[in-house]
Amino acid sequence: MxxxxxxxxxxxxxxxxxxxxxxxxxxxxxxxxxxxxxxxxxxxxxxxxxxxxxxxxxxxxxxxxxxxxxxxxxxxxxxxxxxxxxxxxxxxxxxxxxxxxxxxxxxxxxxxxxxxxxxxxxxxxxxxxxxxxxxxxxxxxxxxxxxxxxxxxxxxxxxxxxxxxxxxxxxxxxxxxxxxxxxxxxxxxxxxxxxxxxxxxxxxxxxxxxxxxxxxxxxxxxxxxxxxxxxxxxxxxxxxxxxxxxxxxxxxxxxxxxxxxxxxxxxxxxxxxxxxxxxxxxxxxxxxxxxxxxxxxxxxxxxxxxxxxxxMEPKIVDPLHGGESDGKRGYVEFRDVTFSYPGAEMPAIRNISFAAYPGEVTAIIGGTGSGKSTLINLIPRFYDVDSGSVLVDGADVRQMNQKDLRAKIGFVPQTPILFSGTVSENIRYGKTDASDEEITHAADVAQASEFISKMKEGYNSQISQGGTNLSGGQKQRLSIARALVRKPGIYILDDSFSALDFKTDAQLRAALKKETVASTVIIVAQRAGTVMDADRIIVLDEGRIEGIGKHKELMSTCSVYREIVSSQLSGEEIA
Missing domain, CATH: 1.20.1560.10 (ABC transporter type 1, transmembrane domain)
Known part of the structure:
Protein backbone atom coordinates (compact mmCIF):
# COMPACT_ATOMS: atom_id res chain seq x y z
CA MET A 1 0.00 0.00 0.00
CA MET A 312 5.74 -7.11 -13.68
CA GLU A 313 8.48 -6.29 -16.15
CA PRO A 314 7.59 -6.86 -19.80
CA LYS A 315 9.88 -9.50 -21.27
CA ILE A 316 9.78 -7.79 -24.64
CA VAL A 317 11.34 -4.32 -24.37
CA ASP A 318 12.91 -1.89 -26.79
CA PRO A 319 16.73 -1.92 -27.00
CA LEU A 320 18.73 1.09 -25.85
CA HIS A 321 19.98 1.56 -29.39
CA GLY A 322 17.77 0.48 -32.27
CA GLY A 323 19.17 -1.78 -34.96
CA GLU A 324 19.75 -0.36 -38.39
CA SER A 325 18.14 -1.84 -41.49
CA ASP A 326 20.15 -2.53 -44.62
CA GLY A 327 17.68 -0.64 -46.81
CA LYS A 328 15.77 -3.71 -48.06
CA ARG A 329 12.18 -2.54 -47.50
CA GLY A 330 9.97 -5.52 -46.68
CA TYR A 331 12.71 -8.18 -46.47
CA VAL A 332 11.94 -10.86 -43.85
CA GLU A 333 14.28 -13.68 -42.84
CA PHE A 334 14.14 -16.49 -40.27
CA ARG A 335 17.50 -17.91 -39.23
CA ASP A 336 17.33 -21.27 -37.42
CA VAL A 337 14.43 -20.09 -35.22
CA THR A 338 13.12 -22.18 -32.33
CA PHE A 339 10.30 -21.04 -30.04
CA SER A 340 8.40 -22.56 -27.10
CA TYR A 341 5.40 -21.18 -25.25
CA PRO A 342 5.96 -20.69 -21.48
CA GLY A 343 5.41 -23.98 -19.67
CA ALA A 344 5.21 -26.05 -22.86
CA GLU A 345 7.08 -29.37 -22.96
CA MET A 346 7.92 -29.18 -26.67
CA PRO A 347 8.84 -26.23 -28.92
CA ALA A 348 5.99 -24.88 -31.06
CA ILE A 349 8.42 -24.41 -33.98
CA ARG A 350 11.96 -25.77 -34.42
CA ASN A 351 14.92 -24.81 -36.61
CA ILE A 352 12.93 -22.61 -38.99
CA SER A 353 14.96 -20.93 -41.74
CA PHE A 354 13.60 -19.13 -44.80
CA ALA A 355 13.45 -15.68 -46.42
CA ALA A 356 10.55 -13.65 -47.86
CA TYR A 357 11.31 -10.97 -50.43
CA PRO A 358 9.60 -7.75 -51.57
CA GLY A 359 7.38 -8.18 -54.61
CA GLU A 360 6.74 -11.83 -53.79
CA VAL A 361 4.00 -13.79 -52.06
CA THR A 362 5.20 -16.27 -49.45
CA ALA A 363 2.53 -18.73 -48.34
CA ILE A 364 2.63 -20.89 -45.23
CA ILE A 365 0.47 -24.01 -45.13
CA GLY A 366 0.20 -26.94 -42.75
CA GLY A 367 -2.15 -28.93 -40.61
CA THR A 368 -3.80 -27.68 -37.42
CA GLY A 369 -1.19 -27.12 -34.70
CA SER A 370 1.72 -27.18 -37.14
CA GLY A 371 2.93 -23.75 -35.90
CA LYS A 372 1.75 -21.45 -38.72
CA SER A 373 0.29 -18.67 -36.54
CA THR A 374 3.12 -19.02 -34.03
CA LEU A 375 5.66 -18.43 -36.78
CA ILE A 376 4.13 -15.19 -38.07
CA ASN A 377 3.55 -13.86 -34.51
CA LEU A 378 7.33 -13.72 -34.17
CA ILE A 379 7.68 -11.20 -37.01
CA PRO A 380 5.94 -8.25 -35.23
CA ARG A 381 7.66 -9.52 -32.05
CA PHE A 382 4.56 -10.51 -30.14
CA TYR A 383 6.87 -13.16 -28.67
CA ASP A 384 10.67 -13.46 -28.59
CA VAL A 385 12.44 -16.50 -30.04
CA ASP A 386 14.20 -19.02 -27.81
CA SER A 387 17.09 -19.32 -30.25
CA GLY A 388 17.96 -18.13 -33.71
CA SER A 389 16.84 -14.74 -35.04
CA VAL A 390 14.05 -13.06 -37.01
CA LEU A 391 15.23 -10.26 -39.30
CA VAL A 392 13.15 -7.48 -40.86
CA ASP A 393 14.89 -5.29 -43.44
CA GLY A 394 18.16 -6.92 -42.40
CA ALA A 395 17.88 -6.02 -38.67
CA ASP A 396 17.12 -8.43 -35.82
CA VAL A 397 13.64 -7.56 -34.52
CA ARG A 398 15.00 -7.72 -30.95
CA GLN A 399 17.28 -4.81 -31.81
CA MET A 400 14.49 -2.69 -33.28
CA ASN A 401 12.10 -0.26 -31.63
CA GLN A 402 8.75 -2.06 -31.41
CA LYS A 403 6.84 0.96 -32.72
CA ASP A 404 9.15 1.28 -35.75
CA LEU A 405 9.01 -2.45 -36.40
CA ARG A 406 5.22 -2.66 -36.33
CA ALA A 407 4.91 0.46 -38.49
CA LYS A 408 6.44 -1.62 -41.29
CA ILE A 409 3.77 -4.33 -40.98
CA GLY A 410 0.14 -4.61 -42.03
CA PHE A 411 -1.17 -7.40 -39.79
CA VAL A 412 -4.47 -9.22 -40.30
CA PRO A 413 -5.08 -11.63 -37.38
CA GLN A 414 -6.62 -15.07 -37.66
CA THR A 415 -9.67 -13.91 -35.71
CA PRO A 416 -10.67 -10.48 -37.08
CA ILE A 417 -11.00 -7.87 -34.33
CA LEU A 418 -13.13 -4.79 -34.96
CA PHE A 419 -13.90 -1.92 -32.59
CA SER A 420 -17.12 -0.09 -31.83
CA GLY A 421 -17.40 2.90 -34.14
CA THR A 422 -18.04 3.55 -37.82
CA VAL A 423 -16.78 1.55 -40.79
CA SER A 424 -14.41 4.36 -41.80
CA GLU A 425 -13.04 4.65 -38.23
CA ASN A 426 -12.24 0.93 -38.21
CA ILE A 427 -10.40 1.14 -41.54
CA ARG A 428 -8.66 4.36 -40.46
CA TYR A 429 -7.39 2.46 -37.39
CA GLY A 430 -4.56 1.31 -39.68
CA LYS A 431 -3.62 4.89 -40.55
CA THR A 432 -5.04 7.69 -38.42
CA ASP A 433 -4.54 10.41 -41.04
CA ALA A 434 -5.90 8.41 -43.98
CA SER A 435 -8.08 10.42 -46.37
CA ASP A 436 -11.56 9.34 -47.46
CA GLU A 437 -10.10 8.41 -50.87
CA GLU A 438 -7.50 6.15 -49.25
CA ILE A 439 -10.18 4.45 -47.14
CA THR A 440 -12.40 3.89 -50.18
CA HIS A 441 -9.48 2.51 -52.19
CA ALA A 442 -8.48 0.10 -49.41
CA ALA A 443 -12.09 -1.12 -49.15
CA ASP A 444 -12.23 -1.63 -52.94
CA VAL A 445 -9.07 -3.75 -52.93
CA ALA A 446 -10.34 -5.76 -49.93
CA GLN A 447 -13.62 -6.43 -51.80
CA ALA A 448 -15.50 -4.68 -48.97
CA SER A 449 -16.95 -1.69 -50.84
CA GLU A 450 -19.92 -3.71 -52.18
CA PHE A 451 -21.37 -4.66 -48.78
CA ILE A 452 -20.41 -1.27 -47.28
CA SER A 453 -22.44 0.54 -49.97
CA LYS A 454 -25.46 -1.58 -49.05
CA MET A 455 -25.27 -0.54 -45.40
CA LYS A 456 -27.70 2.19 -44.34
CA GLU A 457 -25.11 4.93 -43.82
CA GLY A 458 -22.28 3.50 -45.90
CA TYR A 459 -18.85 4.26 -44.44
CA ASN A 460 -20.56 6.09 -41.53
CA SER A 461 -22.50 2.98 -40.50
CA GLN A 462 -21.93 1.91 -36.92
CA ILE A 463 -20.12 -1.32 -36.11
CA SER A 464 -21.00 -2.87 -32.78
CA GLN A 465 -18.33 -4.01 -30.34
CA GLY A 466 -16.43 -6.94 -31.80
CA GLY A 467 -18.24 -6.49 -35.14
CA THR A 468 -21.16 -8.65 -34.04
CA ASN A 469 -23.46 -7.00 -36.61
CA LEU A 470 -21.25 -8.24 -39.48
CA SER A 471 -20.65 -11.69 -40.95
CA GLY A 472 -17.33 -13.47 -40.63
CA GLY A 473 -16.38 -12.70 -44.23
CA GLN A 474 -17.29 -9.02 -43.86
CA LYS A 475 -15.14 -8.74 -40.74
CA GLN A 476 -12.21 -10.38 -42.53
CA ARG A 477 -12.46 -7.97 -45.46
CA LEU A 478 -12.58 -4.92 -43.18
CA SER A 479 -9.52 -6.25 -41.32
CA ILE A 480 -7.69 -6.59 -44.64
CA ALA A 481 -8.74 -3.03 -45.64
CA ARG A 482 -7.38 -1.78 -42.31
CA ALA A 483 -3.98 -3.32 -43.13
CA LEU A 484 -4.03 -2.09 -46.74
CA VAL A 485 -4.70 1.56 -45.86
CA ARG A 486 -1.32 1.96 -44.14
CA LYS A 487 0.60 0.76 -47.24
CA PRO A 488 3.26 -1.14 -45.24
CA GLY A 489 6.33 -2.91 -46.58
CA ILE A 490 5.17 -6.25 -45.15
CA TYR A 491 1.68 -7.76 -45.22
CA ILE A 492 0.94 -10.63 -42.84
CA LEU A 493 -2.40 -12.36 -43.53
CA ASP A 494 -3.11 -15.06 -40.97
CA ASP A 495 -5.74 -17.32 -42.54
CA SER A 496 -7.59 -14.15 -43.55
CA PHE A 497 -9.60 -15.71 -46.42
CA SER A 498 -11.13 -18.64 -44.50
CA ALA A 499 -14.62 -17.07 -44.27
CA LEU A 500 -14.71 -15.95 -47.93
CA ASP A 501 -16.39 -17.81 -50.77
CA PHE A 502 -14.11 -19.01 -53.59
CA LYS A 503 -15.16 -16.22 -55.97
CA THR A 504 -14.45 -13.43 -53.45
CA ASP A 505 -11.24 -15.21 -52.42
CA ALA A 506 -9.97 -15.20 -56.02
CA GLN A 507 -11.00 -11.58 -56.64
CA LEU A 508 -9.34 -10.44 -53.43
CA ARG A 509 -6.07 -12.25 -54.17
CA ALA A 510 -5.97 -10.79 -57.69
CA ALA A 511 -6.58 -7.23 -56.41
CA LEU A 512 -4.12 -7.76 -53.57
CA LYS A 513 -1.39 -8.87 -55.98
CA LYS A 514 -1.67 -5.57 -57.91
CA GLU A 515 -1.75 -3.48 -54.73
CA THR A 516 1.23 -5.14 -53.05
CA VAL A 517 3.56 -5.38 -56.03
CA ALA A 518 6.45 -3.72 -54.13
CA SER A 519 5.72 -5.29 -50.73
CA THR A 520 6.38 -8.61 -49.07
CA VAL A 521 3.19 -10.63 -48.61
CA ILE A 522 3.12 -13.53 -46.14
CA ILE A 523 -0.09 -15.56 -46.22
CA VAL A 524 -1.08 -18.28 -43.77
CA ALA A 525 -3.84 -20.43 -45.24
CA GLN A 526 -5.71 -23.68 -44.74
CA ARG A 527 -6.92 -23.84 -48.33
CA ALA A 528 -4.52 -25.24 -50.89
CA GLY A 529 -6.27 -23.19 -53.59
CA THR A 530 -5.29 -19.98 -51.81
CA VAL A 531 -1.55 -20.76 -51.87
CA MET A 532 -1.12 -22.49 -55.23
CA ASP A 533 -0.14 -19.28 -57.07
CA ALA A 534 2.32 -18.10 -54.39
CA ASP A 535 5.93 -17.43 -55.33
CA ARG A 536 7.08 -19.52 -52.39
CA ILE A 537 5.15 -22.08 -50.34
CA ILE A 538 6.43 -23.16 -46.92
CA VAL A 539 4.98 -26.44 -45.68
CA LEU A 540 4.94 -26.88 -41.90
CA ASP A 541 4.34 -30.10 -40.00
CA GLU A 542 4.65 -30.42 -36.21
CA GLY A 543 6.69 -27.22 -35.98
CA ARG A 544 9.22 -28.13 -38.68
CA ILE A 545 9.59 -27.12 -42.31
CA GLU A 546 8.84 -30.14 -44.52
CA GLY A 547 9.26 -28.34 -47.80
CA ILE A 548 9.81 -24.98 -49.53
CA GLY A 549 9.09 -24.23 -53.17
CA LYS A 550 6.40 -23.57 -55.75
CA HIS A 551 3.26 -25.63 -56.11
CA LYS A 552 4.54 -27.96 -58.83
CA GLU A 553 7.87 -28.52 -57.10
CA LEU A 554 6.23 -29.44 -53.81
CA MET A 555 3.77 -31.79 -55.48
CA SER A 556 6.71 -33.89 -56.58
CA THR A 557 9.02 -33.46 -53.58
CA CYS A 558 6.84 -33.00 -50.45
CA SER A 559 4.50 -35.77 -49.31
CA VAL A 560 2.88 -33.58 -46.62
CA TYR A 561 1.95 -30.96 -49.23
CA ARG A 562 0.60 -33.62 -51.59
CA GLU A 563 -1.63 -35.00 -48.83
CA ILE A 564 -3.02 -31.52 -48.05
CA VAL A 565 -3.70 -30.72 -51.71
CA SER A 566 -5.19 -34.10 -52.59
CA SER A 567 -7.52 -33.94 -49.59
CA GLN A 568 -8.93 -30.60 -50.76
CA LEU A 569 -8.78 -30.52 -54.58
CA SER A 570 -9.84 -32.81 -57.35
CA GLY A 571 -7.40 -34.14 -59.92
CA GLU A 572 -8.50 -31.56 -62.50
CA GLU A 573 -8.02 -28.68 -60.03
CA ILE A 574 -4.56 -29.92 -59.09
CA ALA A 575 -3.52 -30.11 -62.72
Missing part, protein backbone atom coordinates in the same frame (compact mmCIF):
# COMPACT_ATOMS: atom_id res chain seq x y z
CA UNK A 2 2.78 2.45 0.96
CA UNK A 3 4.34 2.08 -2.49
CA UNK A 4 1.23 3.58 -4.08
CA UNK A 5 1.70 6.77 -2.07
CA UNK A 6 4.07 8.00 -4.77
CA UNK A 7 0.89 8.96 -6.67
CA UNK A 8 0.22 11.62 -3.98
CA UNK A 9 2.96 13.87 -5.36
CA UNK A 10 0.63 16.05 -7.52
CA UNK A 11 -1.68 16.55 -4.54
CA UNK A 12 0.81 17.59 -1.85
CA UNK A 13 -0.68 21.07 -1.37
CA UNK A 14 -4.25 19.75 -1.32
CA UNK A 15 -3.13 17.19 1.25
CA UNK A 16 -1.55 19.95 3.36
CA UNK A 17 -4.79 21.95 3.39
CA UNK A 18 -6.86 18.86 4.22
CA UNK A 19 -4.69 18.33 7.30
CA UNK A 20 -4.99 22.02 8.25
CA UNK A 21 -8.79 22.13 7.93
CA UNK A 22 -9.31 18.81 9.73
CA UNK A 23 -6.93 19.91 12.49
CA UNK A 24 -8.93 23.13 12.98
CA UNK A 25 -12.18 21.13 12.92
CA UNK A 26 -10.82 18.78 15.59
CA UNK A 27 -9.74 21.66 17.84
CA UNK A 28 -13.16 23.30 17.43
CA UNK A 29 -15.00 20.11 18.38
CA UNK A 30 -12.69 19.55 21.34
CA UNK A 31 -13.37 23.12 22.53
CA UNK A 32 -17.18 22.79 22.39
CA UNK A 33 -17.62 20.58 25.52
CA UNK A 34 -15.44 22.99 27.54
CA UNK A 35 -17.64 25.92 26.46
CA UNK A 36 -20.72 23.89 27.34
CA UNK A 37 -19.20 23.12 30.75
CA UNK A 38 -18.69 26.84 31.39
CA UNK A 39 -22.28 27.61 30.32
CA UNK A 40 -23.65 24.99 32.74
CA UNK A 41 -21.33 25.79 35.67
CA UNK A 42 -21.21 29.60 35.46
CA UNK A 43 -24.45 30.32 33.61
CA UNK A 44 -27.23 27.80 34.30
CA UNK A 45 -26.22 26.86 37.85
CA UNK A 46 -25.87 30.54 38.81
CA UNK A 47 -28.87 31.79 36.82
CA UNK A 48 -26.68 34.20 34.80
CA UNK A 49 -28.62 34.69 31.54
CA UNK A 50 -26.15 37.14 29.97
CA UNK A 51 -23.34 34.62 30.49
CA UNK A 52 -25.45 31.91 28.83
CA UNK A 53 -26.17 34.16 25.80
CA UNK A 54 -22.55 35.23 25.50
CA UNK A 55 -20.94 31.78 25.69
CA UNK A 56 -23.84 30.19 23.83
CA UNK A 57 -23.01 32.53 20.92
CA UNK A 58 -19.38 31.43 21.12
CA UNK A 59 -20.53 27.82 20.95
CA UNK A 60 -22.60 28.59 17.84
CA UNK A 61 -19.67 30.29 16.09
CA UNK A 62 -17.31 27.43 16.97
CA UNK A 63 -19.86 24.89 15.67
CA UNK A 64 -20.28 26.83 12.40
CA UNK A 65 -16.49 27.03 11.99
CA UNK A 66 -16.20 23.29 12.60
CA UNK A 67 -18.88 22.56 9.98
CA UNK A 68 -17.20 24.81 7.42
CA UNK A 69 -13.81 23.12 7.98
CA UNK A 70 -15.49 19.71 7.67
CA UNK A 71 -17.08 20.64 4.31
CA UNK A 72 -13.85 22.04 2.84
CA UNK A 73 -11.80 19.11 4.18
CA UNK A 74 -14.25 16.58 2.70
CA UNK A 75 -14.21 18.38 -0.65
CA UNK A 76 -10.40 18.45 -0.84
CA UNK A 77 -10.07 14.82 0.29
CA UNK A 78 -12.52 13.77 -2.44
CA UNK A 79 -10.44 15.63 -5.06
CA UNK A 80 -7.29 13.89 -3.82
CA UNK A 81 -8.90 10.43 -3.61
CA UNK A 82 -10.57 10.53 -7.04
CA UNK A 83 -7.48 12.03 -8.70
CA UNK A 84 -5.32 9.42 -6.97
CA UNK A 85 -7.56 6.64 -8.35
CA UNK A 86 -7.52 8.16 -11.84
CA UNK A 87 -3.71 8.35 -11.87
CA UNK A 88 -3.34 4.73 -10.73
CA UNK A 89 -5.81 3.56 -13.40
CA UNK A 90 -3.83 5.46 -16.05
CA UNK A 91 -0.57 3.93 -14.80
CA UNK A 92 -1.99 0.39 -14.67
CA UNK A 93 -3.52 0.73 -18.14
CA UNK A 94 -0.25 2.09 -19.58
CA UNK A 95 1.66 -0.75 -17.94
CA UNK A 96 -0.72 -3.36 -19.31
CA UNK A 97 -0.39 -1.83 -22.78
CA UNK A 98 3.38 -2.39 -22.59
CA UNK A 99 2.98 -6.10 -21.80
CA UNK A 100 3.86 -8.78 -24.29
CA UNK A 101 1.39 -11.60 -24.88
CA UNK A 102 3.28 -13.69 -22.31
CA UNK A 103 2.33 -11.29 -19.49
CA UNK A 104 -1.30 -11.27 -20.66
CA UNK A 105 -1.32 -15.05 -20.62
CA UNK A 106 0.22 -15.12 -17.14
CA UNK A 107 -2.22 -12.78 -15.33
CA UNK A 108 -5.31 -13.28 -17.47
CA UNK A 109 -7.61 -10.73 -19.09
CA UNK A 110 -10.41 -11.05 -16.52
CA UNK A 111 -7.99 -10.44 -13.64
CA UNK A 112 -6.46 -7.41 -15.39
CA UNK A 113 -9.94 -5.89 -15.81
CA UNK A 114 -10.70 -6.47 -12.10
CA UNK A 115 -7.39 -4.95 -11.03
CA UNK A 116 -7.89 -1.87 -13.21
CA UNK A 117 -11.45 -1.26 -11.98
CA UNK A 118 -12.53 -2.86 -8.70
CA UNK A 119 -9.10 -2.99 -7.06
CA UNK A 120 -8.39 0.66 -7.85
CA UNK A 121 -11.83 1.64 -6.48
CA UNK A 122 -11.06 -0.18 -3.19
CA UNK A 123 -7.83 1.80 -2.76
CA UNK A 124 -9.50 5.05 -3.88
CA UNK A 125 -12.33 4.60 -1.34
CA UNK A 126 -9.81 4.01 1.43
CA UNK A 127 -7.96 7.21 0.50
CA UNK A 128 -11.14 9.33 0.48
CA UNK A 129 -12.26 7.94 3.86
CA UNK A 130 -8.75 7.70 5.25
CA UNK A 131 -7.89 11.35 4.68
CA UNK A 132 -10.90 12.19 6.85
CA UNK A 133 -10.58 9.55 9.54
CA UNK A 134 -6.82 9.06 9.76
CA UNK A 135 -6.27 12.77 10.43
CA UNK A 136 -9.43 13.57 12.37
CA UNK A 137 -9.73 10.43 14.53
CA UNK A 138 -6.22 10.42 16.11
CA UNK A 139 -6.49 14.14 17.02
CA UNK A 140 -9.92 13.58 18.53
CA UNK A 141 -8.75 10.48 20.40
CA UNK A 142 -5.59 12.00 21.90
CA UNK A 143 -7.15 15.44 22.41
CA UNK A 144 -10.28 13.92 23.96
CA UNK A 145 -8.22 11.94 26.47
CA UNK A 146 -6.18 15.03 27.41
CA UNK A 147 -9.31 17.20 27.82
CA UNK A 148 -11.11 14.47 29.80
CA UNK A 149 -8.05 14.16 32.08
CA UNK A 150 -8.10 17.93 32.63
CA UNK A 151 -11.74 17.76 33.76
CA UNK A 152 -11.34 14.87 36.20
CA UNK A 153 -8.34 12.62 36.71
CA UNK A 154 -10.15 9.86 38.61
CA UNK A 155 -12.91 9.37 36.01
CA UNK A 156 -10.18 8.96 33.37
CA UNK A 157 -9.52 5.52 34.92
CA UNK A 158 -12.76 4.37 33.26
CA UNK A 159 -11.26 5.14 29.83
CA UNK A 160 -8.05 3.35 30.87
CA UNK A 161 -10.12 0.17 31.23
CA UNK A 162 -12.45 0.55 28.21
CA UNK A 163 -9.98 1.67 25.52
CA UNK A 164 -7.64 -1.38 25.73
CA UNK A 165 -10.70 -3.64 25.47
CA UNK A 166 -11.79 -1.83 22.29
CA UNK A 167 -8.30 -1.97 20.77
CA UNK A 168 -7.98 -5.70 21.55
CA UNK A 169 -11.34 -6.29 19.89
CA UNK A 170 -10.24 -4.39 16.76
CA UNK A 171 -7.00 -6.38 16.52
CA UNK A 172 -8.93 -9.68 16.80
CA UNK A 173 -11.36 -8.67 14.07
CA UNK A 174 -8.55 -7.55 11.76
CA UNK A 175 -6.73 -10.91 12.12
CA UNK A 176 -9.87 -12.74 10.96
CA UNK A 177 -11.04 -10.37 8.26
CA UNK A 178 -7.77 -9.77 6.34
CA UNK A 179 -7.58 -13.30 4.78
CA UNK A 180 -11.27 -13.12 3.90
CA UNK A 181 -10.84 -9.87 1.98
CA UNK A 182 -7.89 -11.33 0.03
CA UNK A 183 -10.04 -14.34 -0.79
CA UNK A 184 -12.89 -12.09 -1.96
CA UNK A 185 -10.75 -10.40 -4.62
CA UNK A 186 -9.64 -13.77 -6.02
CA UNK A 187 -13.24 -14.98 -6.12
CA UNK A 188 -14.32 -11.75 -7.79
CA UNK A 189 -11.73 -12.52 -10.50
CA UNK A 190 -13.39 -15.91 -10.98
CA UNK A 191 -16.85 -14.35 -11.36
CA UNK A 192 -15.49 -11.87 -13.92
CA UNK A 193 -13.78 -14.68 -15.82
CA UNK A 194 -16.95 -16.78 -16.09
CA UNK A 195 -19.05 -13.73 -16.99
CA UNK A 196 -16.60 -12.62 -19.69
CA UNK A 197 -16.47 -16.09 -21.23
CA UNK A 198 -20.26 -16.27 -21.27
CA UNK A 199 -20.70 -12.86 -22.88
CA UNK A 200 -18.07 -13.41 -25.57
CA UNK A 201 -19.07 -17.01 -26.23
CA UNK A 202 -22.85 -16.65 -26.12
CA UNK A 203 -23.28 -17.94 -29.71
CA UNK A 204 -21.38 -21.15 -28.99
CA UNK A 205 -23.17 -21.63 -25.68
CA UNK A 206 -26.58 -21.35 -27.34
CA UNK A 207 -25.57 -23.44 -30.33
CA UNK A 208 -24.63 -26.34 -28.03
CA UNK A 209 -27.54 -25.81 -25.62
CA UNK A 210 -25.17 -25.18 -22.73
CA UNK A 211 -27.13 -22.35 -21.14
CA UNK A 212 -28.11 -24.45 -18.13
CA UNK A 213 -24.59 -25.71 -17.42
CA UNK A 214 -23.12 -22.20 -17.87
CA UNK A 215 -25.76 -20.79 -15.51
CA UNK A 216 -24.75 -23.44 -12.97
CA UNK A 217 -21.08 -22.56 -13.49
CA UNK A 218 -21.74 -18.87 -12.92
CA UNK A 219 -24.01 -19.62 -9.97
CA UNK A 220 -21.25 -21.68 -8.35
CA UNK A 221 -18.68 -18.87 -8.72
CA UNK A 222 -21.23 -16.27 -7.63
CA UNK A 223 -22.32 -18.32 -4.60
CA UNK A 224 -18.69 -18.78 -3.57
CA UNK A 225 -18.15 -15.00 -3.66
CA UNK A 226 -21.48 -14.36 -1.92
CA UNK A 227 -20.77 -16.76 0.94
CA UNK A 228 -17.41 -15.12 1.61
CA UNK A 229 -19.01 -11.64 1.42
CA UNK A 230 -21.75 -12.68 3.87
CA UNK A 231 -19.13 -14.04 6.27
CA UNK A 232 -17.23 -10.72 6.08
CA UNK A 233 -20.40 -8.66 6.51
CA UNK A 234 -21.49 -10.72 9.51
CA UNK A 235 -18.22 -9.88 11.23
CA UNK A 236 -18.55 -6.22 10.26
CA UNK A 237 -22.19 -6.13 11.37
CA UNK A 238 -21.19 -7.48 14.80
CA UNK A 239 -18.76 -4.59 15.33
CA UNK A 240 -21.39 -1.84 15.61
CA UNK A 241 -23.62 -3.32 18.37
CA UNK A 242 -20.56 -4.39 20.38
CA UNK A 243 -19.14 -0.88 20.18
CA UNK A 244 -22.49 0.68 21.09
CA UNK A 245 -22.80 -1.63 24.13
CA UNK A 246 -19.29 -0.61 25.23
CA UNK A 247 -20.18 3.08 24.78
CA UNK A 248 -23.41 2.70 26.76
CA UNK A 249 -21.69 0.91 29.62
CA UNK A 250 -18.99 3.59 29.57
CA UNK A 251 -21.68 6.32 29.77
CA UNK A 252 -23.36 4.53 32.68
CA UNK A 253 -20.04 4.21 34.50
CA UNK A 254 -19.19 7.90 33.97
CA UNK A 255 -22.63 9.07 35.17
CA UNK A 256 -22.59 6.66 38.14
CA UNK A 257 -19.13 7.57 39.44
CA UNK A 258 -19.48 11.21 38.33
CA UNK A 259 -22.75 11.47 40.29
CA UNK A 260 -20.99 10.26 43.43
CA UNK A 261 -18.24 12.86 42.98
CA UNK A 262 -20.80 15.65 42.43
CA UNK A 263 -22.69 14.63 45.58
CA UNK A 264 -19.40 14.90 47.49
CA UNK A 265 -18.72 18.34 45.95
CA UNK A 266 -15.59 16.98 44.24
CA UNK A 267 -16.89 17.71 40.77
CA UNK A 268 -19.27 20.15 39.05
CA UNK A 269 -22.24 19.10 36.87
CA UNK A 270 -20.85 20.91 33.80
CA UNK A 271 -17.49 19.14 34.15
CA UNK A 272 -19.19 15.75 34.27
CA UNK A 273 -21.23 16.60 31.15
CA UNK A 274 -18.06 17.75 29.37
CA UNK A 275 -16.21 14.60 30.50
CA UNK A 276 -19.04 12.45 29.13
CA UNK A 277 -18.82 14.21 25.76
CA UNK A 278 -15.05 13.85 25.64
CA UNK A 279 -15.36 10.14 26.43
CA UNK A 280 -17.86 9.75 23.57
CA UNK A 281 -15.55 11.67 21.22
CA UNK A 282 -12.68 9.37 22.12
CA UNK A 283 -14.78 6.25 21.59
CA UNK A 284 -16.28 7.54 18.34
CA UNK A 285 -12.78 8.23 17.07
CA UNK A 286 -11.84 4.62 17.89
CA UNK A 287 -14.94 3.43 16.00
CA UNK A 288 -13.76 5.50 13.03
CA UNK A 289 -10.39 3.80 13.27
CA UNK A 290 -12.23 0.46 13.45
CA UNK A 291 -14.03 1.28 10.21
CA UNK A 292 -10.69 2.10 8.68
CA UNK A 293 -9.24 -1.19 9.92
CA UNK A 294 -12.14 -2.96 8.23
CA UNK A 295 -11.43 -1.12 4.96
CA UNK A 296 -7.63 -1.35 5.08
CA UNK A 297 -7.33 -5.16 4.67
CA UNK A 298 -9.40 -5.19 1.47
CA UNK A 299 -7.60 -2.13 0.12
CA UNK A 300 -4.28 -3.73 1.09
CA UNK A 301 -5.19 -6.88 -0.85
CA UNK A 302 -6.18 -4.71 -3.82
CA UNK A 303 -2.97 -2.65 -3.55
CA UNK A 304 -0.91 -5.86 -3.62
CA UNK A 305 -2.67 -6.95 -6.81
CA UNK A 306 -2.17 -3.50 -8.39
CA UNK A 307 1.53 -3.57 -7.48
CA UNK A 308 1.83 -6.99 -9.11
CA UNK A 309 0.73 -5.38 -12.38
CA UNK A 310 3.04 -2.38 -11.95
CA UNK A 311 6.01 -4.55 -10.90
Missing amino acids: LRLFQFFKPYVWNLFWVIVFLFVQSLAELYLPTLMSDVVNDGMMKGNSSYIWKYGSYMLLVALGSSLCSIVGSYLSSIIGVGFGRDIRDKVFSRVESYSLQEFDKIGTASLITRTTNDVIQVQTLIVMGLRFMVYAPIMCVGGIIMAFSKDKQLTLILAVVLPVMLLLIASIASVIVPLFKSMQVKLDKVNLVLRENLTGIRVIRAFNRLKSENERFEKANRDLTETSIKVNKIMAAIQPIMIILMNFTSIAIIWFGGHRISQNEMQVGDMMAFLQYAMQVMFSIIMVTIMFVMVPRAQASATRINEVLD
